[in-house]
Amino acid sequence: MALDDKKSRFKYVGTTPNRPDGVDKVTGKAQYGADITAPGMLTGAILRSPHPHARIVSIDTSAAEAIPGVRAVVTGKDFAPVEDQGFADIGETCMARDKVLYDGHPVAAVAATTPAIAKAAIRAIKVEYAPLPHVTDVDEAMRPDAPVVLEGRALEHVPAGMSQNVTNTCEFGHGDVEAGFAKADLVLERSFKVAAAHQGYIEPHACMASVTSDGRADLYCCTQGHFFVRAVCSALMGMEASQLRVTASEIGGGFGGKTTVFIEPVALMLSKKSGRPVKLVMTRDEVFKASGPTVHASIDCKIGMTKDGRITAGDMTLRYSGGAWPSGTIEMGAQAGFAAYDMPAVRTIGWTALTNRPKEISYRAPGAPQAVYAVEAVIDEMCQQLGLDPLKTRLKNAAAKGTLSSYGVTFDEIGMVATLEAAQAHPHWSAPLGPNQGRGVAAGFWFNFGGNTCVTLNINTDGTASVTEGNPDIGGSRASISLMAAEELGIRYENVRTIVADTASLGYNDNTDGSRVTFAVGLATIKAARAAIKVMCERAAALWGIDAEAVDWIDGAAHPSGPNAGKFPPMTLAEIAAQSFQTGGPIAGHHEVNVDGAGVSFGVHICDVEVDPETGHTLVKRYTVVQDAGKAVHPTYVEGQMQGGAVQGIGWALNEEYIYGKDGRLQNAGFLDYRIPVASDLPKIDTVILEIPNPGHPYGVRGVGETPIVPPLAAVTNAVSRTIGKRMYQVPMSPPRILSAIKGA
Amino acid sequence: MKSIQVSTTINGDPVEFLCTPDEPLLDVLRNRLGLTGAKEGCGTGDCGACSVTVNGRLVCSCLVLGVEAEGAQIETIEGMAQGETLHPLQRHFIEKAALQCGVCTPGILVAAKSLLEKNASPTDEEVRYWLAGNLCRCTGYDKIIEAVQSAAAEMRGEV
Ligand code: FES
Ligand code: FES
Numbered sequence: 076m077a078l079d080d081k082k083s084r085f086k087y088v089g090t091t092p093n094r095p096d097g098v099d100k101v102t103g104k105a106q107y108g109a110d111i112t113a114p115g116m117l118t119g120a121i122l123r124s125p126h127p128h129a130r131i132v133s134i135d136t137s138a139a140e141a142i143p144g145v146r147a148v149v150t151g152k153d154f155a156p157v158e159d160q161g162f163a164d165i166g167e168t169c170m171a172r173d174k175v176l177y178d179g180h181p182v183a184a185v186a187a188t189t190p191a192i193a194k195a196a197i198r199a200i201k202v203e204y205a206p207l208p209h210v211t212d213v214d215e216a217m218r219p220d221a222p223v224v225l226e227g228r229a230l231e232h233v234p235a236g237m238s239q240n241v242t243n244t245c246e247f248g249h250g251d252v253e254a255g256f257a258k259a260d261l262v263l264e265r266s267f268k269v270a271a272a273h274q275g276y277i278e279p280h281a282c283m284a285s286v287t288s289d290g291r292a293d294l295y296c297c298t299q300g301h302f303f304v305r306a307v308c309s310a311l312m313g314m315e316a317s318q319l320r321v322t323a324s325e326i327g328g329g330f331g332g333k334t335t336v337f338i339e340p341v342a343l344m345l346s347k348k349s350g351r352p353v354k355l356v357m358t359r360d361e362v363f364k365a366s367g368p369t370v371h372a373s374i375d376c377k378i379g380m381t382k383d384g385r386i387t388a389g390d391m392t393l394r395y396s397g398g399a400w401p402s403g404t405i406e407m408g409a410q411a412g413f414a415a416y417d418m419p420a421v422r423t424i425g426w427t428a429l430t431n432r433p434k435e436i437s438y439r440a441p442g443a444p445q446a447v448y449a450v451e452a453v454i455d456e457m458c459q460q461l462g463l464d465p466l467k468t469r470l471k472n473a474a475a476k477g478t479l480s481s482y483g484v485t486f487d488e489i490g491m492v493a494t495l496e497a498a499q500a501h502p503h504w505s506a507p508l509g510p511n512q513g514r515g516v517a518a519g520f521w522f523n524f525g526g527n528t529c530v531t532l533n534i535n536t537d538g539t540a541s542v543t544e545g546n547p548d549i550g551g552s553r554a555s556i557s558l559m560a561a562e563e564l565g566i567r568y569e570n571v572r573t574i575v576a577d578t579a580s581l582g583y584n585d586n587t588d589g590s591r592v593t594f595a596v597g598l599a600t601i602k603a604a605r606a607a608i609k610v611m612c613e614r615a616a617a618l619w620g621i622d623a624e625a626v627d628w629i630d631g632a633a634h635p636s637g638p639n640a641g642k643f644p645p646m647t648l649a650e651i652a653a654q655s656f657q658t659g660g661p662i663a664g665h666h667e668v669n670v671d672g673a674g675v676s677f678g679v680h681i682c683d684v685e686v687d688p689e690t691g692h693t694l695v696k697r698y699t700v701v702q703d704a705g706k707a708v709h710p711t712y713v714e715g716q717m718q719g720g721a722v723q724g725i726g727w728a729l730n731e732e733y734i735y736g737k738d739g740r741l742q743n744a745g746f747l748d749y750r751i752p753v754a755s756d757l758p759k760i761d762t763v764i765l766e767i768p769n770p771g772h773p774y775g776v777r778g779v780g781e782t783p784i785v786p787p788l789a790a791v792t793n794a795v796s797r798t799i800g801k802r803m804y805q806v807p808m809s810p811p812r813i814l815s816a817i818k819g820a
Numbered sequence: 821m822k823s824i825q826v827s828t829t830i831n832g833d834p835v836e837f838l839c840t841p842d843e844p845l846l847d848v849l850r851n852r853l854g855l856t857g858a859k860e861g862c863g864t865g866d867c868g869a870c871s872v873t874v875n876g877r878l879v880c881s882c883l884v885l886g887v888e889a890e891g892a893q894i895e896t897i898e899g900m901a902q903g904e905t906l907h908p909l910q911r912h913f914i915e916k917a918a919l920q921c922g923v924c925t926p927g928i929l930v931a932a933k934s935l936l937e938k939n940a941s942p943t944d945e946e947v948r949y950w951l952a953g954n955l956c957r958c959t960g961y962d963k964i965i966e967a968v969q970s971a972a973a974e975m976r977g978e979v
Contacts, residue, residue: 091917096922101925102898103858107859190847276921276923277957325921327924328923356860550920712917715917715963719960720960746955754948757961
């Protein structure tokens with residue numbers, strides 16, 4: 076039996092069939108987090124701190140407990156401490172212990188027979204706080220005299236003498252940066268600020284927990300990774316993982332924001348104490364105040380360039396804050412910043428500091444948009460000063476196969492040059508502009524991930540296949556997985572059904588994040604299909620009375636091959652499956668792996684804007700996304716990822732930001748004041764998919780979801796700056812900021 | 821708070837329910853009647869995920885009281901398909917990949933249907949402005965606009 080490891084001609088992969096969950100989702104039948112109910116279910120509600128930083132002196136829940144219909148009250152005291160620091164931090168974001176660390180930090184929760192009673196009970200809880208000084212800005216938090224958010228959390232390698240808020244530092248790079256700057260004709264250093272943005276999924280966090288008195292529990296929730304949810308929740312509840320079954324509901328968007336827990340442990344504890352199922356759903360206000368936004372950032376970026384546009388060196392210092400707990404996102408930013416370029420000398424230094432804000436969580440390509448924004452904006456300003464073409468200049472410096480990247484990896488086959496060339500060739504790049512209009516361009520990069528993955532593929536006796544995987548489907552991944560299974564088995568897409576199974580049904584699967592699902596789950600599905608094919612070849616060989624080695628699998632059927640195999644007509648998958656009970660029993664394949672070999676992805680975005688000089692309002696007039704996706708398994712869904720990611724970036728560039736008042740409270744916790752793009756804000760988002768195969772995947776898949784949010788911050792900034800004739804150094808570029816740039820010095 | 825009895829018509833069916841005077845129609849649909857197709861994205865009229873029609877008028881059901889349903893005709897996403905036959909908008913949304921996570925989809929479909937009832941041949945700009953009250957965080961709206969336009973063309977008998 077011979078199987079090609081790599082495939083480049085496809086029958087099903089690359090087509091665009093309808094997704095299996097489509098009908099449920101257009102008819103209102105699909106069950107999202109808040110749609111799940113159980114008999115006897117109670118409603119939960121959470122009391123949150125109004126202070127950004129305070130010591131909890133006392134919590135009196137007696138009045139709440141006395142209200143008829145209140146069945147359970149929970150505070151931080153109900154949770155035993157856990158050893159694992161990461162889980163302990165997550166637990167503390169879900170329920171404060173001694174201190175509250177941000178506006179919106181949970182301090183108590185109730186479960187009651189109706190939502191109205193739950194609300195009344197929350198109001199009846201009396202909390203005495205001793206307010207402490209607070210800090211919500213990363214630069215202020217790094218000052219030695221800043222209020223300390225948490226003590227003793229700095230990693231060992233953080234130099235002594237800094238504020239205790241500084242918890243992490245990192246450095247990446249190669250070459251002699253100073254020597255590089257000495258060779259430059261122009262050295263430009265600029266400072267930037269990037270506000271925290273929220274993932275802004277339309278479905279608030281929601282879950283339903285049911286704990287029984289013999290220590291078993293079921294949890295339904297909208298999540299990007301129910302195996303991680305099980306790991307955290309079982310630790311916080313002091314349960315064995317096997318006793319907690321977590322089922323992922325359909326998920327109404329996540330973008331990284333649903334890769335952790337915020338309410339699930341609380342719902343479990345309420346259910347445990349009340350003996351009843353408990354549903355807990357966040358309001359939108361709670362989503363903004365107390366579920367993870369991104370880091371906010373302050374960045375200094377210095378680049379040296381020759382007159383003809385060759386970059387000689389780059390040096391960048393990044394300061395990120397991920398809120399009140401240590402965060403590792405800085406490392407991804409520091410690695411990604413200069414990754415698109417072949418840098419003779421490069422250094423990126425990162426710092427993380429604690430602030431009185433909610434704990435950050437991933438948002439598409441976490442850490443990268445901020446760092447890449449600074450690099451792409453400085454390059455654009457240098458092109459303006461030196462009179463260089465921004466795309467040609469990027470091409471001159473583009474990373475390629477063999478380039479030593481800014482983060483230490485030497486690149487294999489990558490698409491940076493092809494992506495820039497495709498942008499150059501696109502009609503958008505040479506289209507004329509109108510008055511008050513300008514054009515910006517920027518590149519972007521994301522690593523893409525593999526990770527732990529576990530897939531089972533069952534061959535049914537009627538000749539169909541069922542794929543069981545463990546990664547929640549956010550945007551059509553069940554269709555992509557079915558396509559790859561169909562391709563490998565040689566049966567029709569319609570004959571494969573892929574389901575996302577609960578935590579009791581499969582081994583551990585990492586979260587749906589990092590653009591890993593189509594790549595890693597796809598790879599495991601292909602390997603699981605190959606395992607099933609091997610069994611089917613053996614069954615055919617046994618029926619024919621020949622060696623299994625002498626059987627090939629071609630187009631969905633076993634074929635005798637080789638000189639001694641004999642002349643048997645091909646035996647189809649359906650025929651083998653129908654006889655499986657007589658030939659050894661049911662047929663299945665499975666594959667478990669920690670996937671390596673993710674292929675990095677580059678994107679280039681072109682953006683035209685029109686800025687109203689009276690109001691400072693910016694309208695995006697035209698937008699084009701060019702990206703190397705590797706093999707596009709379902710090209711329409713790939714386009715959708717590119718468009719959706721780009722629009723999130725546009726929103727961040729122009730509008731979206733967490734605004735904290737001097738009192739340390741979040742001032743815009745709602746969609747009215749935290750304004751995400753609406754349909755009338757936007758033009759058509761044009762897409763160009765390049766398919767440079769990833770050598771690390773049998774079909775060449777790279778993963779596509781993260782990269783598209785990386786270029787827009789700079790693409791829009793460069794367009795606005797060129798339009799108004801003043802450079803912008805802060806994101807978002809809200810109308811007042813643009814007006815003051817136009818009017819200012 | 822004492823509950824009030826309400827008689828109404830939902831997707832053509834006679835329905836009676838009890839609700840408190842301050843209870844939003846969205847909560848009645850979702851929590852009392854099991855009609856969970858309308859979603860709560862905000863509860864403050866900012867996202868459109870809860871869109872339904874009341875006597876033919878497009879509303880955010882989170883901003884309408886349950887008691888206002890008395891004697892009214894209410895249409896929700898659950899009433900859009902006829903048996904096994906999807907409405908052209910529903911079909912084109914699937915075919916054109918106008919949904920990713922799909923949580924905005926019920927609201928957008930209800931809003932788009934109400935647009936096409938008023939204006940069978942909207943321009944792209946008219947579709948974009950009509951749907952400006954319906955947030956979608958996943959798609960960037962492009963494929964939604966395309967799906968509405970191709971469904972509209974089919975409904976006009978052009979394909
Ligand atoms: S839930 Fe009604 S508009 Fe958002
Ligand atoms: S498809 Fe996810 S919000 Fe619209």
